[in-house]
Amino acid sequence: MEQSCQTTAETLNDIIAWRPALASLLTAFSPLLTQAETLTAELLEDPLVAAINLPQCEPSRLQLGASLLSHYTMPDVSGALAYARTKLWPQLQAIPALTDSLEPYYSYLGQVTLEDQHKLLDAVLLNDGTLLSDLATSKNLDAGILHFLATFLYSSLLKAVVLKNYGPANLEKEWPWETNNIWQQGYCPVCGSLPTIAWLDKAVIDERNTYLLGGGGRKHLHCGLCGANWRFLRLACPVCGIAESKQIEILTCDEDSHGESLHWCAKCNSYLPTVDLRERIAIPNLDAQAFGMLHLELIAKEKQLKPLHLSFWNSFS
Amino acid sequence: MPKSFLIDTTRCTACRGCQMACKDWHNLPAIETKQTGTHQNPPDLNPCNYKLVRFHEHKTADGRVMWNFFPDQCRHCIHPVCKDVADMAVPGAIIQDEATGAILCTEKSAQLSPEDAQAVIEACPYNIPRLDPVTKMLTKCDMCFDRVSNGLLPMCVKSCPTGTMLFGERSEILAEAKKRLAKIKKTFPKAFLADQRDVNVIFLLAEEKEHYYEYAAF
Numbered sequence: 001m002e003q004s005c006q007t008t009a010e011t012l013n014d015i016i017a018w019r020p021a022l023a024s025l026l027t028a029f030s031p032l033l034t035q036a037e038t039l040t041a042e043l044l045e046d047p048l049v050a051a052i053n054l055p056q057c058e059p060s061r062l063q064l065g066a067s068l069l070s071h072y073t074m075p076d077v078s079g080a081l082a083y084a085r086t087k088l089w090p091q092l093q094a095i096p097a098l099t100d101s102l103e104p105y106y107s108y109l110g111q112v113t114l115e116d117q118h119k120l121l122d123a124v125l126l127n128d129g130t131l132l133s134d135l136a137t138s139k140n141l142d143a144g145i146l147h148f149l150a151t152f153l154y155s156s157l158l159k160a161v162v163l164k165n166y167g168p169a170n171l172e173k174e175w176p177w178e179t180n181n182i183w184q185q186g187y188c189p190v191c192g193s194l195p196t197i198a199w200l201d202k203a204v205i206d207e208r209n210t211y212l213l214g215g216g217g218r219k220h221l222h223c224g225l226c227g228a229n230w231r232f233l234r235l236a237c238p239v240c241g242i243a244e245s246k247q248i249e250i251l252t253c254d255e256d257s258h259g260e261s262l263h264w265c266a267k268c269n270s271y272l273p274t275v276d277l278r279e280r281i282a283i284p285n286l287d288a289q290a291f292g293m294l295h296l297e298l299i300a301k302e303k304q305l306k307p308l309h310l311s312f313w314n315s316f317s
Numbered sequence: 318m319p320k321s322f323l324i325d326t327t328r329c330t331a332c333r334g335c336q337m338a339c340k341d342w343h344n345l346p347a348i349e350t351k352q353t354g355t356h357q358n359p360p361d362l363n364p365c366n367y368k369l370v371r372f373h374e375h376k377t378a379d380g381r382v383m384w385n386f387f388p389d390q391c392r393h394c395i396h397p398v399c400k401d402v403a404d405m406a407v408p409g410a411i412i413q414d415e416a417t418g419a420i421l422c423t424e425k426s427a428q429l430s431p432e433d434a435q436a437v438i439e440a441c442p443y444n445i446p447r448l449d450p451v452t453k454m455l456t457k458c459d460m461c462f463d464r465v466s467n468g469l470l471p472m473c474v475k476s477c478p479t480g481t482m483l484f485g486e487r488s489e490i491l492a493e494a495k496k497r498l499a500k501i502k503k504t505f506p507k508a509f510l511a512d513q514r515d516v517n518v519i520f521l522l523a524e525e526k527e528h529y530y531e532y533a534a535f
Contacts, residue, residue, distance in 0.1 A: 001483055004486075205480040211330055258467065280469070
């Protein structure tokens with residue numbers, strides 16, 4: 001059955017209903033995440049985005065583990081960045097910790113040079129704000145805040161560009177790199193980022209089998225930065241890449257888990273939030289779902305595990 | 318938009334996993350029953366069985382035996398007659414949940430007089446509600462309201478190994494039902510979706526309703 005995905009707001013509302021303790025935090029960021037989702041939908045229709053042609057999927061390169069953007073130079077997207085900045089600004093300003101310090105970033109992000117764009121994109125793709133230290137110092141900005149803002153702006157843009165080039169795809173359809181399992185890495189086949197969440201797919205009717213439903217439960221990884229999904233070995237760690245028995249441990253919170261768990265690697269201690277869609281009626285927005293599993297990340301922090309992908313909600317100390 | 322079930326009887330193998338899963342989730346006790354010459358067991362819905370796989374066999378014109386299975390349950394009607402009748406006696410005895418479309422018998426149903434309770438039972442075009450002699454409440458499938466409200470699938474759907482049962486948004490279920498019907502009609506030209514406009518539990522039947530169960534459809 002073709003099922004539509006929930007919106008960010010619907011997913012967060014469901015989670016708040018199940019876990020009222022997370023309400024204040026999820027509600028605080030809900031407008032920003034919702035607006036980012038709207039922005040991506042708008043950018044999909046933007047002629048500037050339509051003009052960006054990402055590299056073709058070459059099976060031979062993908063089989064060697066080279067992500068599609070690894071040798072690609074992004075063209076000038078200053079117009080799209082400025083538009084994204086304008087659309088997200090009210091929601092960014094509403095975050096109390098940022099309200100008083102955002103002004104200089106607004107003017108800077110309105111007209112970013114091509115050279116700076118590449119520096120920002122590199123820092124976003126490598127998820128490393130320290131790469132922006134020199135750039136931020138020269139502009140009298142804070143590297144951490146700049147990285148946070150750049151991640152939001154580029155993420156909305158990348159999601160639109162990736163969907164335009166390699167989609168359309170919902171969670172039940174294959175992306176080009178999933179055909180014949182040509183991509184077998186733990187990092188994103190498009191942008192090379194580490195995944196923010198994994199999901200186990202739903203059971204499907206196999207037309208070749210009249211009497212039994214396919215079991216579902218295959219593991220897919222989701223890139224929170226560019227929105228790509230890809231299949232991955234269920235018992236392997238995306239970082240180590242090794243699938244050995246007892247390597248992946250599973251952490252759940254309670255019986256009423258709604259299919260949510262953390263899969264963590266006993267070798268490298270990194271964890272990845274995972275949602276089992278076989279337990280769900282609706283298909284959640286995966287970015288919102290990852291944010292909504294914060295309670296498990298707190299437990300992981302106590303166990304001294306480290307997130308596979310650092311996001312604004314799991315970078316606490 | 319309410320939630321709906323699709324029950325594609327052409328995929329049902331009568332394993333009765335749904336029947337058992339329903340009993341298990343609702344913590345319903347076993348009951349004494351006896352062999353009545355059919356695999357349908359217990360013989361009918363009762364306060365301890367909200368879901369029952371009904372069996373029916375008949376001979377076709379060319380002498381073949383058709384054995385049909387019908388996982389019977391409340392249809393969660395869009396305009397529930399049972400609720401209208403109950404409301405006349407005890408408002409709130411039967412309620413309709415707006416978000417899910419579930420029709421639920423509440424504790425107030427115990428306040429219905431035996432005559433009123435019987436009137437509710439007889440009003441149901443699908444012969445579903447039963448009166449619990451111990452609690453005096455009306456009983457029937459509650460769409461696993463506690464699970465569905467928490468984003469989880471009803472137990473019968475979750476336990477179905479054949480893909481007979483699907484559950485989701487009504488618009489998506491209707492779209493899938495029509496898709497499956499078009500395919501099934503190639504093999505069973507008389508196949509149809511039972512009362513699809515009136516109910517939230519849509520049965521895909523391969524033959525006329527009398528070859529399944531008297532109350533399978535209007």
